[in-house]
Amino acid sequence: MNAAERRAKLKEFTDNPDTACRTGIPITYHGGIITLDAYAIPLEYLVYNPYNGRIGSVVKSYERQNHTLDPEDPDDKALIEKFLWDSKPEANKKTKDRLLKEHQQKHGIVTADGIIIDGNRRASLLNNIMADSNIPYTEKSHCQFFIAIILPEDADKKEILALETTYQMGEDAKVDYNPIEKYLKCKDLKDAGFTDDDIAGMMDCKPGEVRTMLSALCLMDEYLDEYGYSGMYTQLDKNEDSLFKFDSALKKYKAGVPSMWAYDPDADVADLKLIAFDYIRASFEQTLFRNIISVPSSKKPAASFFAKQEVWEQFRDNHFATTDGIEEDSVADIIATNPPDLGRALKARDKTWKQKVDDDFEDNYVRSLDKLNNHANAAKPLQQLIKACQALEVVDVDQPSFTSDGNVRGCVQSLDEFVSKFKEILGM
Numbered sequence: 001m002n003a004a005e006r007r008a009k010l011k012e013f014t015d016n017p018d019t020a021c022r023t024g025i026p027i028t029y030h031g032g033i034i035t036l037d038a039y040a041i042p043l044e045y046l047v048y049n050p051y052n053g054r055i056g057s058v059v060k061s062y063e064r065q066n067h068t069l070d071p072e073d074p075d076d077k078a079l080i081e082k083f084l085w086d087s088k089p090e091a092n093k094k095t096k097d098r099l100l101k102e103h104q105q106k107h108g109i110v111t112a113d114g115i116i117i118d119g120n121r122r123a124s125l126l127n128n129i130m131a132d133s134n135i136p137y138t139e140k141s142h143c144q145f146f147i148a149i150i151l152p153e154d155a156d157k158k159e160i161l162a163l164e165t166t167y168q169m170g171e172d173a174k175v176d177y178n179p180i181e182k183y184l185k186c187k188d189l190k191d192a193g194f195t196d197d198d199i200a201g202m203m204d205c206k207p208g209e210v211r212t213m214l215s216a217l218c219l220m221d222e223y224l225d226e227y228g229y230s231g232m233y234t235q236l237d238k239n240e241d242s243l244f245k246f247d248s249a250l251k252k253y254k255a256g257v258p259s260m261w262a263y264d265p266d267a268d269v270a271d272l273k274l275i276a277f278d279y280i281r282a283s284f285e286q287t288l289f290r291n292i293i294s295v296p297s298s299k300k301p302a303a304s305f306f307a308k309q310e311v312w313e314q315f316r317d318n319h320f321a322t323t324d325g326i327e328e329d330s331v332a333d334i335i336a337t338n339p340p341d342l343g344r345a346l347k348a349r350d351k352t353w354k355q356k357v358d359d360d361f362e363d364n365y366v367r368s369l370d371k372l373n374n375h376a377n378a379a380k381p382l383q384q385l386i387k388a389c390q391a392l393e394v395v396d397v398d399q400p401s402f403t404s405d406g407n408v409r410g411c412v413q414s415l416d417e418f419v420s421k422f423k424e425i426l427g428m
Contacts (some may be wrong), residue, residue, distance in 0.1 A: 001044060001114075002072065002410065003113040003114070004114050006045050006046070006114035007112055007113040007114070007153075007372060008049070008311075009044060009114075010041065010110070010113070010114055010150050010251075011110060011112070013039040013041065013113075013150060014150050015087045017037055019039060020037035020038060020039055020307075021038060021039060021040050021086075021148065022037065022038040022107060022145060023035075023037045023038075023091070024037070025038055025107065025110070025242045025295055027147055027149065027163070028162075028163070028166060029151075029152075029155075029159065029163070030159060032201070036149045036150070036151075037149070038107040038143060038148055038149050039147070039148065039150060040145035041110070041145060041147070041148055041150075042144060042145055042146075042148050043116075043126060043127055043130070043144055043145065043146055044125065045069040045114050046110055046115075046122065046123060046146060046148075047072055047077070047114055047115055048077065048080045048084075048115075048118055048120050048123070049071070049116050049117060049164070050069040050071055050076075050080050050114055051188075052084070052120040052164075052168070053120075053164065053165065053168045053169055053181050053182075053184075053185045053398075054084065054087050054120070054121060054168070054177060054181060055080070055083040055087050055178060055181075055277060056176065056180075056181050056185065056188075056232035056233075057180045057181055057184060057234060057236070057419075058086075058087070058233075058234060059080075059083060060184065060231060060233055061231065061232045061234040061235070061343065062079070062083075062232070064231035064232050065335070065342045066342070068231060068395065071115075077249050079199050080124070081124045081127065081128070084120060084121050084124045085124065085128070087121075087178075088121075088231045092121070092125060093126055095121070095122065095126060096125045096129060099122065099125055099126060099129065099143060100129055100135065100139065100140060100143065103142055104122065104126070104146070104147045105150060105313070106119075106122070106124060107119075107125065107147045107148055108146060108147065108148035108149070109151065109163060109164075109167060110146075110148045110149070110150055110151065111147055111150075111151050111155060112150060112151055112152065112153040112155065113200055116146075116148070116165055117151070117160055117164045117167070118163070118164060118167035118168055119146065119148060121144050122146070122385045126144075126145075128142045128145055129143040130143055130144055151163070157192070158192050158193065158194075159297065161188065161189060161192050162189075162194070162198075162202055165185060165189060165199075165202040165203060166202045169182065169185060169202070169203045169204070178240075179240045179241070179244070180233055180236055181238050182203065182213060182219070183213045183214070183216060183217040183220070183240075184217065185203070186199055186203070186210055186213045186214050186217065187217055189202070189278065190214060196210045196211055207347055209341045212247075212248075215247055215251070216240075216247045217245045217380060219243055219246065219247040219250065220233075220236055220240070220243050222234070222273075223236070223239075223243055223277050226274070226277050227281065227331075227350075228330060228332070229276075229331065229346065232343075232346065233345055235343075235346060235347070235350075238283070239280050239281075239283075239403075241286065242286055242289055243280060243282045243289045244245035245286075245290075245293075246276050246280070246293055247293050249293045249294065250269065250272075250273065251270065252295045253265065253269045253295065253306070254269055257295060257296065259297075259298065259421060260296060260307060261300065261308070261309040263306075263309070268306075271291075271316055272293065272306050275292070275315075275316065275319050275320075276289075276292060276293055278319070278323060278357070278361075279292060279361065281350060281353070281354070282353075282357060282358065282361055283354065284365075284423050285359070286349065288365070290304065291304055291305060291365075291372065292304055292305050292306065292315075292365075293306060294307070295307070302372055302373075302375040304372070305368050305369075305372060308371075308372060308375050310333075310371070311368050311371045311372050311375065314368070314371075315364060315365075315368040318360075318364045318367075319361075319364055322357055322360040322364070323357065326353065326356050326357060328349060328352065328353050328356075331346065333350075334346065335351060350401050375423045392415075
């Protein structure tokens with residue numbers, strides 16, 4: 001059924017208000033409040049909105065990697081249903097059971113030509129129930145209808161987007177949206193011409209939060225671009241929070257932190273960004289990641305590697321020495337092999353890269369953290385000396401490398417010089 005045919009079918013409902021199953025429902029429309037009726041619409045008269053806020057990142061990633069989804073195509077319809085199910089499988093099982101036993105309690109919203117604006121998930125579960133051969137028809141016959149408000153024919157794209165956001169993200173608290181879906185929705189609304197205040201009202205948040213989400217999304221796009229994943233938002237899986245927090249630190253570093261060393265807000269911060277991206281790609285633990293990026297304060301001047309020039313420069317040089325020697329297949333090469341699941345193939349690319357850098361990243365991190373802690377404890381000489389003595393106590397002098405490694409002799413010489421210096425200061 002095409003758009004014109006769906007429009008004609010839905011017009012039969014609105015031309016006959018006596019067929020409404022719920023009446024006088026208030027909705028925000030064109031800046032005011034109007035009341036509309038809801039009807040029990042056969043599912044075959046409706047199509048999904050593939051850009052539903054719940055699955056926006058998955059759909060955008062799929063379309064970037066494959067083709068634009070057509071909700072009228074049976075295969076693409078099945079894909080959209082899969083994306084909706086996979087977005088919250090446990091919650092979907094519970095909602096499916098409730099729809100079957102308690103019927104549809106909350107109405108949806110559809111356009112005059114049958115595109116589902118609010119209620120894609122519920123409609124997909126009704127379709128799921130009707131396709132489930134294990135459920136007797138007598139128990140599920142009511143599920144062949146989707147109860148929804150039909151919008152006036154003059155609803156334009158901008159008005160539809162506003163309604164979609166308000167009802168999906170402003171009110172739907174039962175099934176939470178992933179952070180990236182909220183960021184993408186902010187961008188869609190901004191691109192459509194809405195102000196930060198408009199978006200905040202629709203999403204039930206503050207304008208400052210909208211600006212923060214838009215800024216974080218820009219950094220996420222930069223991250224994806226860096227590894228050849230432009231527009232493939234599923235590659236951000238589990239990394240959104242690290243990038244969100246890193247964006248906050250970056251803003252401060254770009255503005256300049258007066259109490260720090262004389263770093264270059266462009267060149268040095270660009271290096272920090274690349275290195276932070278690599279550690280995020282390597283799925284580095286968030287609590288440890290903070291030691292790389294945290295902005296220093298008067299109470300904690302040694303807050304991160306970047307906060308201390310002596311720590312940062314060696315950490316940076318060691319890092320690039322590792323990554324510059326790593327080779328990997330390009331995204332274009334992987335796409336050219338036409339893998340059955342491109343998303344899985346790209347995640348495998350990340351995993352292979354991670355295996356190549358893991359040991360070097362960890363070693364560089366541990367050495368740098370030790371040096372950073374030394375800076376943080378510089379005003380505590382006794383603790384530092386005790387720590388040094390404890391480290392020397394466990395040196396295994398029976399290891400062949402103790403006598404064969406020339407670097408060992410150099411370290412021992414340095415230790416001797418430090419001891420002589422300390423003795424002289426103490427008058428020993």
